[in-house]
Amino acid sequence: MASAQINDIKARIKSVSGTMQITKAMELVATSKLRYLKERAESSKPYMKVLLDSIGRLSSSLPSGESKYTEVRKGKTLYIVIAGDRGLAGGYNSNILKLAASLDTEGDGIYVPVGKKAVDSIARHEKEIFSLALSSVADAGVGQCMKLAEVIAEDFCLGRFTSVKLVYTRFASMLTQVPTAVEILPLTADSGEKSAEPLYEGDVEEIIEKIVPQYIGGAIHAAICEAAASECAARRTAMNSANKNAEEMISNLTLSFNRARQAVITQEITEIVSGAEAL
């Protein structure tokens, strides 16, 4: 009876330490990847800043009603939801998917899922999918983002959807990542006074037509970079706490193992002593 209990505990300890080996390895991998991903996210920031700045100026200098891109219309929304390719990253995937679901109150949103987890979840909820061009975060490069952006800009002008929202996880710090939603289309003019109209090299419409896809593509790319860093940081934190929990479990189990072993020894001695006394 007691020895069966001892064997049980032994098996538990073995399985927990096996899991711990995996979580430890994953933590190390996440830590080393994080450094590179964080740098990439940092280096995509100046581009985004300049881009937003220029777009803001540009749209505020446009005469109102001039472009489809600044016009606020009623209609569907396109959600670009960026989650991870793999799980085991704490609440990373579920938080971002929850945020996306809470935004789409009407339930008629069109989706561009980025990352395998987003693809799976959106397919499961039977939502309308716009494109699967970026189904894997790891392979999403600038080129693909730009290509997708062109299709998005085209369909936006045709009115298939009338606003575009980016749903991604902002990398606030190594320990905090915030699920965020940003509206990238229609363009919102700078709140300041209307700036003077600059010189346009060529036709205004054509220029806007060319710049907006770049802006969308740039925004998607920057968001993916940031989300990838967030995913890695979330995974590292999750694995770190998994390690701590495993250590605690092992120490508790070892304690009960020793107690059980001691109990068996004590019982055997009692039996021997009482047997000797009976003689």
Add this chain to the structure above:
Amino acid sequence: MNALHLDIVCPDGELFAGEAKSILVTTDCGEIQIMRGHADLVATLKAGRAKLVTLSGEERCAAVSGGFVTVADGCVKVVATTFEFSDEIDLERAKRAKEAAEEKLRAAKDEREFAIAKAKLERALSRISVASGK
């Protein structure tokens, strides 16, 4: 002083931020050179060369593959899809890309494919010409 404030960014990062003498870029309407005191401007870029003249008078050539340039309040911002200085260009890779693009151009079935292949060829050619210093 004849310095202008210049920012060059592409999705991979910031390539230049600070003062320069002038910047020459290839817009859809042709090459323009921007110096201090330029009027506010918005122009789209096409695949082609760019030339940056630093404060010390040094010239640096680069291959750009699209994007746009804005001038506002004396600040020049070049927002490029890719921007490579001549010493960073992989000439062999550009040559291979040129061959591949030519192949695709011949095989193109519709207008869209043709346009994509043409844009690829233009990018490769601008890289080659910048890298070989012509």
